[in-house]
Amino acid sequence: MKQSYIKYIEKPILDDPVLIVGLPGVGNVGKLAAEHLISALNAKLFAVLFSPHFPYHVTISEEGIIRLLNNEFYYFISKEQENDLIILRGDYQAQTISGQYEIAGVIIGLSKEFNVKKIITMGGYATGNFEDLPKVYGAINHPSLNVWFNKLDILHCEIGSPIVGAAGLLIGLAKFEKISGICLLGETPGFLTDAKAAKALLERVIAFLELQVDLSKLDEIDQEMKDKVNKIKEIEKQKGLIKQLKEKFAPSDKDLSYFG
Amino acid sequence: MKQSYIKYIEKPILDDPVLIVGLPGVGNVGKLAAEHLISALNAKLFAVLFSPHFPYHVTISEEGIIRLLNNEFYYFISKEQENDLIILRGDYQAQTISGQYEIAGVIIGLSKEFNVKKIITMGGYATGNFEDLPKVYGAINHPSLNVWFNKLDILHCEIGSPIVGAAGLLIGLAKFEKISGICLLGETPGFLTDAKAAKALLERVIAFLELQVDLSKLDEIDQEMKDKVNKIKEIEKQKGLIKQLKEKFAPSDKDLSYFG
Amino acid sequence: MKQSYIKYIEKPILDDPVLIVGLPGVGNVGKLAAEHLISALNAKLFAVLFSPHFPYHVTISEEGIIRLLNNEFYYFISKEQENDLIILRGDYQAQTISGQYEIAGVIIGLSKEFNVKKIITMGGYATGNFEDLPKVYGAINHPSLNVWFNKLDILHCEIGSPIVGAAGLLIGLAKFEKISGICLLGETPGFLTDAKAAKALLERVIAFLELQVDLSKLDEIDQEMKDKVNKIKEIEKQKGLIKQLKEKFAPSDKDLSYFG
Amino acid sequence: MKQSYIKYIEKPILDDPVLIVGLPGVGNVGKLAAEHLISALNAKLFAVLFSPHFPYHVTISEEGIIRLLNNEFYYFISKEQENDLIILRGDYQAQTISGQYEIAGVIIGLSKEFNVKKIITMGGYATGNFEDLPKVYGAINHPSLNVWFNKLDILHCEIGSPIVGAAGLLIGLAKFEKISGICLLGETPGFLTDAKAAKALLERVIAFLELQVDLSKLDEIDQEMKDKVNKIKEIEKQKGLIKQLKEKFAPSDKDLSYFG
Structure with missing residues (x-):
């Protein structure tokens, strides 16, 4: 394997799909949120991304059966809403600098193929503290999305602060393809998997997409x-x-x- | 040298060959097992893999003669069994993340060329303890191989645990080519070359392939x-x-x- | 994104342009100097360089809007001087060895496209001390530029000493394209952004190009x-x-x- | 610059040239030996190797003039001996694993172009001790060169010991092109530039090639x-x-x- 690629299981026909991304990171907030959404909506796996920039180990997935590390794309066809969904979860992010950019490019490639117009990325914002009601910080890739800060009770990140990894890179690259992007970061202690922050994120995602999901x-x-x-x-x-x-x-x- | 490649010494005609892999790793268990098998079966060198992802030194192989670091493929034509063998040993594994994936891809390429249908990889499972009768843990890349856990007295690795390096990657990549793969890991202290664990592995390999080998x-x-x-x-x-x-x-x- | 590339906003027609480069580095002297020049001359952004060798984060540029890390090219059309200007500023330099060479090559490519004949790079020279009147050290890529050491009160760097990063690589690569290059390094403590050293650099640049700039x-x-x-x-x-x-x-x- | 390449100044016509290589390394023994040989024979620069795998700085070569880091090829046309010489010196070796293999490949490419049949590489063998009469260890890439151990008073390196960097890789890769290679390593404390070890190496090289050189x-x-x-x-x-x-x-x- 010389470069990152996507292996399709099926190519669903999706109606104006929104891509929702939750990959491992601070407090695994994004990953947990994406995986919960997949499970709650019973979304269906349709494509798997492999990369020589993931760690070079395999994982035991069940009963002694191994699989390569990957990122997985699921789809959900909504009967009631105008947007179908593509949900991306993953075992790992790229371990190298240029691998991060390569994989983000491959994900944007899939988004274009499915005519995605909106991307929501989810991650954690490490504060070191436990919060009863974790706040959600956000960033956007186009001024037209500014209205959502108030509507969804999302705070602004400080100007100049970085958003590390796929959550930021994806909406950065999306801009070049005229795909709007919003990044949501749940406040979290950072050193353990944080379901409360994941819930805070999903509350915003659900409101944004007018979905019904049990949290x-x-x-x-x-x-x-x-x-x-x-x-x-x-x-x-x-x-x-x-x-x-x-x-x-x-x-x-x-x-x-x-x-x- | 810009990428990993295989240099052929000869192209033997092999009957339904099984690839057996033992590369350096924890306790050098896999490497020792593969090298013993090569020596015991008097297998013949037919192809050498070189890579710019191996360490950048050469080694003195004998009487002042150097050679590049490599991985070597040997073959054994079995008169009594249905499967001929390809056995892979090596000086090193790749030193970079993407090099691990590149080399694994090149090995799978050779496997396809020789129409390999089964791969057995061997490695060590570090416990830090000396065991009189080291156990063997295993993992498979297809449910149909599940019967071998009981038949060969192989234990399951814990779900979610990683198998690092070529032993895991090879059977992970093999799955895409419909090649079945089984990975055997011998329990070993981990900090020295462990012949007892290598023997435990070979006992299973021999039983699996119905071979006669003096251990x-x-x-x-x-x-x-x-x-x-x-x-x-x-x-x-x-x-x-x-x-x-x-x-x-x-x-x-x-x-x-x-x-x- | 697999390699560094430049995205053009416009392709201005420039008259014998000089490229002035100030990227992040010791004391951020070069970056600060370039950014001041852009602001003082009201230079106009015309091209943006992106690279998979920049760090893999995005930055919040304003009011919650993110952007990819980049290097930016501005132009200034001079009404009074014979040379128009291209000014390069940036968020970061490449994080990998080969990325440094790749990006420098891309910048030289743009220089050739705009028929640049002279490049001035600016950086810091860390001494650990605060100086009331920071000295400026320099290096050139062709003996014909030697006259400028005296004219502009620039000191020679010690023979054999290195100039690290884009400030040096660019004029090194420029030589192959027959582009003359001069590198100016302002004496600076090194551990904080140093406006005094940036001023010392710009005084030389202004004198060299016979510009009027308020410092x-x-x-x-x-x-x-x-x-x-x-x-x-x-x-x-x-x-x-x-x-x-x-x-x-x-x-x-x-x-x-x-x-x- | 995306990959290592050689820039020719001239293409001399050489008669059965031997390549002699001295790049930086332990005690800078090889580099010093090569540079002394170039200077003593008044050899002429004809080709320069640049690489994105060298460190990303430039060096001040004289009077404020910078140049990219490089490896340089010199030639010497011998009036008395049957072999002309190509001598390779350098500022640095590659800083990355795959860069080491890439650059060695480029050097072998030049060797083939000039129909080189023999390569002598020179380096240091670190012992930590000062020796009045440093010994010389050697390694070869073909059994036919074995006679030279006795003839030139060269000791065998221990079996299994590594030769790190270009000195080893070059003769390792040379073997594939049927170029014979001998590597000479001078015993040296290792932590400072060692002219005595360089002399010990050159004494053997001179004897091997029947040259007259003042040491x-x-x-x-x-x-x-x-x-x-x-x-x-x-x-x-x-x-x-x-x-x-x-x-x-x-x-x-x-x-x-x-x-x-």
């Missing part, structure tokens, strides 16, 4: 994560106590410096 | 390695004793802080 | 930077005092080693 | 280097004494922990 599963995931974190904290606390006890009663290093 | 040489290598490790341990112990003695009787650093 | 804005920027540095120093001093106080009156770590 | 200049360079090293040692010793004095009489850190 309660994300509350469950958030609760599971909280339980895990609390368990780890408890263990760490116990370890601390044991260490203190040991230090208090253990013989010092000096006592051990004998020979014979 | 006793691997027991000898294992014993040599054990002797070496014990010798090193003994030396380290001696050093420790000497250091303790020195520390006990040497003047402290403070005593040395004079001038004149 | 007083750079004095203002320099004063702002000085005020900031002084403020930071004051804060650091306060922090130091507070730390000293804390250390004097805080209980030592040993006092805390209790349990129960 | 006394290398003795001078060696003496200059020795004087420098001794001066540095003296300075370090002085510094050490001063430090000891300071430590003896300076107030300790604890004495400084006051406030007010």
Whole structure:
């Protein structure tokens, strides 16, 4: 494999599709949001992107069966809304600088083929803090999208700040093809998978596209994560106590410096 | 040299060949297994893979004669079994991410040329522990191979765990060409060449292909390695004793802080 | 995006244009100088260079609107001088070795297209010291340019010393196309944006091209930077005092080693 | 510049030329040897290799004039010997893995164009020790060259040991073109430019090619280097004494922990 390419499973006929992108990144917010959307809408896999810029390992997907790392495109045909959807999830982003640009170019290529007019990318905005109601920051690739900041309760990122990886590059490259792009970044501590931030993102996406999607599963995931974190904290606390006890009663290093 | 390529010494006519791959990696388990198989079957070198993604040094192969780093393909024509064999050994794997994918692609290319229908890759699974009877973990690229886990006493890798390098990539890419692939990973401490794990792998390969191969040489290598490790341990112990003695009787650093 | 390319907004007709280059680097001296020149001359953007060798993030340029990282070409049609100008500014230089050469080649390509005969590159020369009157060091790509060292009060760089990045590569590559090149490096502490060094560079550029440009804005920027540095120093001093106080009156770590 | 290429100044007609290669490396032994040979034989520059895999800086070559980093080919037409010479020196070797292979390929390309039948590469073999009479280790790319080990007092490198960079790759690649290659490595401390090791190499090269070359200049360079090293040692010793004095009489850190 010399360059990134897309392998099609089928070529669905889609009506004015919007591309929604959630790839791994800060707090895995975008990835989790995209995967939840795929699952909630029962979207269908139709194309897989492989790249020599992904890490060079395979992953065990089920019952001992491996597969190459990839990014996957799903489609959803909406009966009620005017826009069908293409949803992109992935195992990894490119590991090299030029690979990031190459893969973004390949994704824009698919978008053009399906006549995509709008791209929504989703990611995380690391703050280091836990927030009960994570805010959502946004960026756009055309002034005409400015109205959505107010409509969807999206905050502006600071001028000059960077958006790293596919979430930013895709809407940057989309501009050249006259595809409008909006990037949504959910506030997140950054160091663990954050279902609450993913929910905050999807609330905006749903409102934007006037979709009906049940998000309660994300509350469950958030609760599971909280339980895990609390368990780890408890263990760490116990370890601390044991260490203190040991230090208090253990013989010092000096006592051990004998020979014979 | 701008890209990886294969130089043929001869193009043997092979009957339904199975490709067996053992490249360097954790504990050099796969490499050792492949090289033992080549030697035990007296397989014949027929093609050499060179790549600008291998390290940029040459190696002294014998009596002052150098050669480029490479991966080598050997063949074995079986008189009794239905499958001839292609065995791949190598000095190194690619040193770059995209080089890993490029080389794997070139190996799959050769496999297609020889109409290979099955690939067995061999590697190590690092546990950090010495085991008397190393277990063998496996992964497959098609559900139809599932029967072999039980037949050959192969354990499942944990779902989601990665298989790094050619052992995984090759069977991942093989799937696209409808070549079935099985990856065998021998449990190994990981930090030294492990003949016992190599033997555990070859026992499965032999059973799978219904071959007759003498594996006793691997027991000898294992014993040599054990002797070496014990010798090193003994030396380290001696050093420790000497250091303790020195520390006990040497003047402290403070005593040395004079001038004149 | 597989390789660096230039997107044209317009193709101005320029009369014997000189290319002036100021890209990010030590003390951002060159970048600041180029951007001041663009602003002072009200030069007009006509071409944008994109590259897969720039960092893989986008930047928020205004009011939530993102753009890809780039290098930008501006032109200025001079009514009084014989040379029109092309001025190049940029967000970043290439992040990879071969990307540096690729982008420099693309810039030389544009220079040839516009029949550029002279290139002036600007950069910083890090000394670690603050200088009231930063000196300017220079290098040329042809002996015929030697007269300018005296005329413009430019010092020679030490023989054998390197000029890193586009400022050097561009005039190195320009030589092959019979384009004369001069590189000006302003003495700078190196660790902060240095408007004083940028001014020193522009004084030479202006004299070289017999231009009229108001440089007083750079004095203002320099004063702002000085005020900031002084403020930071004051804060650091306060922090130091507070730390000293804390250390004097805080209980030592040993006092805390209790349990129960 | 997208790939390595050679720019010709002239295309000399050479009689059965031998390529002698000395590029930067351990102790700069090969580079120094090649440059001395060029200077002693008054060889003439005829071709320059540029590459996007060299570092991305330019160097000040003289009086403020810059040039791109390069590797240079010189020729020497011998009136007395059967072989003319091509001598290759360079500023740098490639900085990337695949760049090393690419550049070696380009050099072999030039060798074929001039019908080169023998390549001698020169480099250093780092031992960490100063030797009064540095030994020379060698490697060959064809058994027929074996006679030269004894004839020229060249030692065998240990089997399995690597020869890093162009010195090894070139004779490795040469083999594919039926060009014989010999690599000579002079024993050197490794951490400074070593004229004595360069002399040891050239003594063998001269004997091999039955050339007359004055090597006394290398003795001078060696003496200059020795004087420098001794001066540095003296300075370090002085510094050490001063430090000891300071430590003896300076107030300790604890004495400084006051406030007010």
